[in-house]
Amino acid sequence: MKAGIVVFPGINRERDMAIALELSTGVKPRMVWHKETDLSGLDLVVIPGGFSFGDYLRCGAMAARSPVMAAIHDHAARGGYILGVCNGFQILTEAGLLPGALLRNAGLRFLSMDANLRVERADTVFTRQYQKGQVFRSVMAHGDGNFFADTATLDRLDGEGLVAFRYADDNLNGSARAIAGVFSPNLRILGMMPHPEDMVDPLMGCTDGKPLFDALAAA
Amino acid sequence: MERDVNQALAREFGLNAEEYQRVLTIMGRTPSFTEFGVFSVMWSEHCSYKSSRVWLKQLPTKAPWVIHGPGENAGVVAIGDGLAAIFKMESHNHPSFIEPYQGAATGVGGILRDVFTMGARPIANLNALRFGNPNNPRTRRIVDGVVRGIGGYGNCVGVPTVGGEINFHPAYDGNPLVNAMTVGIAPVDRIFLSAAAGLGNPVVYVGSKTGRDGIHGATMASAEFDANSEEKRPTVQVGDPFTEKLLIEACLELMATDAIVAIQDMGAAGLTSSSVEMAGKGGVGIELNLDNVPAREIGMTAYEFMLSESQERMLMVLRPDREDVARAIFDKWDLDFAIIGHITDTGRITVRHQGEIKADIPLAPLNDQAPLYTRPTLETSKKEALNPARIEDRVGLTGALRTLIACPDLCSRAWVWDQYDSTVGGQTVKRPGAADAAVVKLEGLKRALALTTDCTPRYCLADPEAGGMQAVAEAWRNLTAVGARPLAITDNMNFGNPEKPEIMGQFAAAIRGMAAACEALDFPVVSGNVSLYNETEGRGILPTPAIGGLGVLEDAAQAVGISLAPWLDIVVVGATKGWLGQSLWLREIGGREDGAPPPVDLTVERANGDFVRSRILSGEIRACHDVADGGILVAIAEMAMESGTGARLSAHPRDIPGHAFWFGEDQGRYIVAVPDHASFIRAAEAAGIPTMKLGTSGGGDLTLPDGGTISVESLRADHQRFFKAWMDGDAAENRS
Amino acid sequence: MKATVTVMLKNGVLDPQGKAIAHALGTLGFDNVNDVRAGKVIELDLNETDAGKAKAQAEDMARKLLANGVIESFRVVVE
Amino acid sequence: MKATVTVMLKNGVLDPQGKAIAHALGTLGFDNVNDVRAGKVIELDLNETDAGKAKAQAEDMARKLLANGVIESFRVVVE
Ligand SMILES: Nc1ncnc2c1ncn2[C@@H]1O[C@H](COP(=O)(O)OP(=O)(O)O)[C@@H](O)[C@H]1O
Ligand SMILES: [Mg+2]
Numbered sequence A: 001m002k003a004g005i006v007v008f009p010g011i012n013r014e015r016d017m018a019i020a021l022e023l024s025t026g027v028k029p030r031m032v033w034h035k036e037t038d039l040s041g042l043d044l045v046v047i048p049g050g051f052s053f054g055d056y057l058r059c060g061a062m063a064a065r066s067p068v069m070a071a072i073h074d075h076a077a078r079g080g081y082i083l084g085v086c087n088g089f090q091i092l093t094e095a096g097l098l099p100g101a102l103l104r105n106a107g108l109r110f111l112s113m114d115a116n117l118r119v120e121r122a123d124t125v126f127t128r129q130y131q132k133g134q135v136f137r138s139v140m141a142h143g144d145g146n147f148f149a150d151t152a153t154l155d156r157l158d159g160e161g162l163v164a165f166r167y168a169d170d171n172l173n174g175s176a177r178a179i180a181g182v183f184s185p186n187l188r189i190l191g192m193m194p195h196p197e198d199m200v201d202p203l204m205g206c207t208d209g210k211p212l213f214d215a216l217a218a219a
Numbered sequence B: 001m002e003r004d005v006n007q008a009l010a011r012e013f014g015l016n017a018e019e020y021q022r023v024l025t026i027m028g029r030t031p032s033f034t035e036f037g038v039f040s041v042m043w044s045e046h047c048s049y050k051s052s053r054v055w056l057k058q059l060p061t062k063a064p065w066v067i068h069g070p071g072e073n074a075g076v077v078a079i080g081d082g083l084a085a086i087f088k089m090e091s092h093n094h095p096s097f098i099e100p101y102q103g104a105a106t107g108v109g110g111i112l113r114d115v116f117t118m119g120a121r122p123i124a125n126l127n128a129l130r131f132g133n134p135n136n137p138r139t140r141r142i143v144d145g146v147v148r149g150i151g152g153y154g155n156c157v158g159v160p161t162v163g164g165e166i167n168f169h170p171a172y173d174g175n176p177l178v179n180a181m182t183v184g185i186a187p188v189d190r191i192f193l194s195a196a197a198g199l200g201n202p203v204v205y206v207g208s209k210t211g212r213d214g215i216h217g218a219t220m221a222s223a224e225f226d227a228n229s230e231e232k233r234p235t236v237q238v239g240d241p242f243t244e245k246l247l248i249e250a251c252l253e254l255m256a257t258d259a260i261v262a263i264q265d266m267g268a269a270g271l272t273s274s275s276v277e278m279a280g281k282g283g284v285g286i287e288l289n290l291d292n293v294p295a296r297e298i299g300m301t302a303y304e305f306m307l308s309e310s311q312e313r314m315l316m317v318l319r320p321d322r323e324d325v326a327r328a329i330f331d332k333w334d335l336d337f338a339i340i341g342h343i344t345d346t347g348r349i350t351v352r353h354q355g356e357i358k359a360d361i362p363l364a365p366l367n368d369q370a371p372l373y374t375r376p377t378l379e380t381s382k383k384e385a386l387n388p389a390r391i392e393d394r395v396g397l398t399g400a401l402r403t404l405i406a407c408p409d410l411c412s413r414a415w416v417w418d419q420y421d422s423t424v425g426g427q428t429v430k431r432p433g434a435a436d437a438a439v440v441k442l443e444g445l446k447r448a449l450a451l452t453t454d455c456t457p458r459y460c461l462a463d464p465e466a467g468g469m470q471a472v473a474e475a476w477r478n479l480t481a482v483g484a485r486p487l488a489i490t491d492n493m494n495f496g497n498p499e500k501p502e503i504m505g506q507f508a509a510a511i512r513g514m515a516a517a518c519e520a521l522d523f524p525v526v527s528g529n530v531s532l533y534n535e536t537e538g539r540g541i542l543p544t545p546a547i548g549g550l551g552v553l554e555d556a557a558q559a560v561g562i563s564l565a566p567w568l569d570i571v572v573v574g575a576t577k578g579w580l581g582q583s584l585w586l587r588e589i590g591g592r593e594d595g596a597p598p599p600v601d602l603t604v605e606r607a608n609g610d611f612v613r614s615r616i617l618s619g620e621i622r623a624c625h626d627v628a629d630g631g632i633l634v635a636i637a638e639m640a641m642e643s644g645t646g647a648r649l650s651a652h653p654r655d656i657p658g659h660a661f662w663f664g665e666d667q668g669r670y671i672v673a674v675p676d677h678a679s680f681i682r683a684a685e686a687a688g689i690p691t692m693k694l695g696t697s698g699g700g701d702l703t704l705p706d707g708g709t710i711s712v713e714s715l716r717a718d719h720q721r722f723f724k725a726w727m728d729g730d731a732a733e734n735r736s
Numbered sequence C, D: 001m002k003a004t005v006t007v008m009l010k011n012g013v014l015d016p017q018g019k020a021i022a023h024a025l026g027t028l029g030f031d032n033v034n035d036v037r038a039g040k041v042i043e044l045d046l047n048e049t050d051a052g053k054a055k056a057q058a059e060d061m062a063r064k065l066l067a068n069g070v071i072e073s074f075r076v077v078v079e
Helices: A016-026 A068-077 A089-094 A151-159 A208-216 B007-012 B017-027 B033-042 B093-098 B098-117 B137-157 B239-257 B268-281 B302-307 B322-331 B364-367 B398-404 B458-462 B464-480 B501-521 B584-588 B603-618 B631-642 B658-663 B677-686 B712-727 C015-028 C050-068 D017-025 D051-066
Strands: A003-007 A030-033 A044-047 A081-085 A101-103 A113-120 A135-141 A145-150 A163-167 A177-185 A189-192 B066-068 B075-080 B083-091 B121-131 B161-168 B176-186 B201-208 B262-264 B285-289 B314-320 B338-345 B349-355 B355-363 B428-430 B438-441 B448-454 B485-494 B525-531 B545-555 B568-574 B622-625 B647-649 B670-674 B693-699 B701-703 B709-711 C002-009 C031-046 C070-076 D001-008 D033-046 D072-078
Touching: A003 A016, A016 A208, A044 A068, A068 A081, A068 B701, A081 A089, A081 B262, A089 A189, A101 B338, A113 A177, A113 B083, A113 B485, A151 A177, A163 B268, A177 B355, A208 B338, B007 B017, B007 B033, B017 B033, B017 B349, B017 B355, B033 B268, B033 B302, B033 B355, B075 B545, B083 B098, B083 B338, B083 B485, B093 B098, B093 B161, B093 B176, B098 B121, B098 B176, B098 B239, B098 B262, B121 B137, B121 B239, B121 B438, B121 B448, B121 B545, B137 B161, B137 B239, B137 B712, B161 B438, B161 B448, B176 B448, B176 B485, B176 B545, B176 C050, B201 B239, B201 B322, B201 D072, B239 B262, B239 B322, B239 D017, B262 B268, B268 B285, B268 B302, B268 B314, B268 B338, B268 B349, B268 B364, B302 B349, B302 B355, B302 B398, B314 B322, B314 C031, B349 B364, B355 B364, B398 B584, B398 B631, B398 B658, B398 B709, B398 B712, B428 D051, B438 B701, B448 B464, B458 B464, B458 B501, B458 B545, B464 B485, B464 B501, B464 B545, B464 B603, B464 B622, B485 B501, B501 B545, B568 B677, B568 B712, B584 B658, B584 D001, B603 B677, B603 B701, B622 B631, B631 B658, B631 B670, B631 B693, B631 B712, B670 B677, B677 B693, B701 B712, C002 C050, C002 D033, C015 C031, C015 D051, C031 C050, C031 D001, C050 C070, D001 D051, D017 D033, D033 D051
Parallel strands: A003 A030, A003 A044, A044 A081, A081 A189, B083 B525, B121 B161, B285 B349, B485 B525, B647 B701
Antiparallel strands: A101 A145, A113 A135, A113 A163, A163 A177, A177 A189, B066 B075, B075 B083, B083 B176, B121 B176, B201 B314, B201 B338, B262 B314, B285 B338, B349 B355, B428 B438, B438 B448, B448 B545, B485 B545, B568 B670, B568 B693, B622 B670, B647 B693, B701 B709, C002 C031, C002 C070, C031 D033, D001 D033, D001 D072
């Protein structure tokens, strides 16, 4: 699995992501500047967390219109794997690669704390090292993680099994149906708000995020 | 626009008659308006340290591991593995009172620049906050704005906010304190300084464009508030953390090349202080052409350019043959890059604008003849040491514990730190609340830094010398309590009007106490900041020498937190006499702020701490918490609440009243949890360290020696109530 | 020309900010507020003298960047 | 009545959002944008039938809560 991490100006969890990917794959991921247009050779494109373009206007809005996005759309069309975490998830929805939108947290405050996530399906390349229904710990750090989609879209996500994770305890950001992450219809794109990449080293208190990267490494 | 320079303007600019006279002598003529602006900000209290410098000199600043002490943008210490930690603390008190969100946000932005300007990648932010009485409706608004501002900026730039402290006291009603600290890391051989050099070398401006923001901010930071200051306020600076993030990345990228001769952030007094200091330190001259300064507004005058405090800007001197390399990097990051001058050998700062020379000042006298005062001091009179036997306990242990852990000064700060991204970077080993000091690992290494901020202002008011000593000792203790070796401190001296002898007396005494502690604990001061005139309508704040401490752990895995695991013995290290003077028990339960604060015995402090650290590193101590505000029982309750594990506590010694034993604030103590108290106590005895077994952990309840039982769950509920109840419903205030 | 783009959350999209403002106004004693909606306004100074063209351009900008059609609607006014 | 409060940063106050939007519009190929300012709009549905009173009330709300007088200015339109 050759992975690349896309870096937009203002992204700030690219190093965390690189550490997690390297830990599982044994190779340093390629760092892709947002003005690059060639993603050939990559199996997995990761859009990490942060505040691309300051999250000014709307989270992810400006990044979703950045030069590299055309190549990311091509990568998706080729059936390549894409992981978007936090700002990365917001960017993927803004780019139309995943449904819905991420609104301001219901309490209108930034939320930085651990969040327990329930695995909704364990037969995808991202989640196959978890069990269906398993609850794992992850780090939440966002101001705009309130997942929104209209009822028809939500019903479709549920009906087609495209919900990846739900908040297992409190749904603090107010997400519709407690959705914390969603898949694309071909299950090759995953967007999620919490950060599995910050929970891969026992020194940080927990390694619950590691199976996600181990699973990708084995793909 | 340009006004006549005379005595009246001098007064308005905060210079007295004698200082004005000195300007005339140096210039040999009446200075131009722009020149006079330069003098007034450089000679403001904020930039010149005119009241504090004579005292600051008493602080110990040297140790074998200190690479750069005070005098640079930030302090630099060697931490092993060829790396240096670069850190400093800085205040943004006045701006945070006027506009809490932006004041706090730009405070964070400013201190970040002081650190990455030296070549460091910032890896952690901390803060030290003091607010007024929670019952004052304004306090709530200020707290909300400051917390959002710190988070808004720090979260966006992607530097984890890992620690800090908050106190409330009516003395801060009209004058909150917002002190921000940043810690960064650089290779010891890649540290960048600000002394300009190289005749003809280009002076380069990078970052954001200049507007009319915060003109005379440095002067404002040196003035008291009165009822009108909200009307007179100059344009508030708005922070742009996105641009700061770009600036960090662009500067670090440039610093990996050999292009930079000198670099300095534009902080207080912006272009003036950065250019004057760079040229002054290098003993050279500097010529600026303001026509080339990127401007955000039209029609700006030379005076405005020189005094603007627009944020997210840096000034550099480059090697002439590396201009293109540098420009390419800043283009890549979409940041302004402009050559605005060059280095000369005139020893003067010459400022051109629109074909005219707007300022031409000799640098040596501007710097060397800056006013310096040994202001009169009046010692704070000593308070009596209270006899605990004479202080009645009407409440009992259970009631007092519940009240104390719920009070604003001791309740959970989770509401605050839940708004700060504390994990970005993926290296945060001990997050806020988990340990006495935050622990942040260095990427790719086993090594970690321990970080803390500390000060107990009520002790400082009662006895500034003991309080200054205590603040340093507590920082040292907090680093020790996670297993770190304390290395050095930064400080932020927040005081009232230095022209009042009693305030200057507080300042001098606090420095004396700090110096003694730094000396005894091998814990030098490597950077800091002074904020004076923290008064509103003549009422001063509590003297607040905030200390930012930094220590190192060879192996992050050895760090311990406060979380109490079951089936361990609980032991207090250090002697307990039951000191109630200035304790929180006395204030919250006894209803008075009274008596002498607890003294610090520095020899004992060091011995106790060295012993505790050795036992943490040997793996014997599984949890450790220093005993501070609220005494032993509060410390144990905090350990229990962190893990959810309770404890059964035994009786206290007969010769000390119960409330004094359990809530007294004697210094130099730690609560430790160990598998076997007997062997631990034996080792302590051998080392001459007093210890006492207090109980055993386990279960879900805290059973007190008087028989009272409290479930840890209900303690937690009490502990977490204050902030949520106080703040909920305030969300509409959200800016941005 | 100046074009002002106002971006509001669509009906049916929860507006916690509007709700919070309504609540805060109530606390301040303003008791005749039925409803509050919070949105964004973007003022564009366009190098364009034809009002029709300016409007069309601003609408294009709104569609392509300034508003997110999934959750937001917009209106453009040109002066 | 409906009152619309538009809150903008005062002239001279840095507007990081406006700056970033202008830059993004440029990247998207909109090359005739001289300047962008970003602000907030708050739509109030007031239980009030007199336009003058509604306006006065909305202005009061703006002063007390909706705008931050230190850095922002506001205008009110009533329909
Ligand atoms: N209280 C203090 N203790 C130690 N050093 C101090 C103190 N106050 C200021 N300094 C040092 O004086 C120098 C100037 O500080 P300051 O004017 O705050 O710098 P800057 O403008 O870069 O923020 C710095 O090196 C700083 O560390
Ligand atoms: Mg500096």
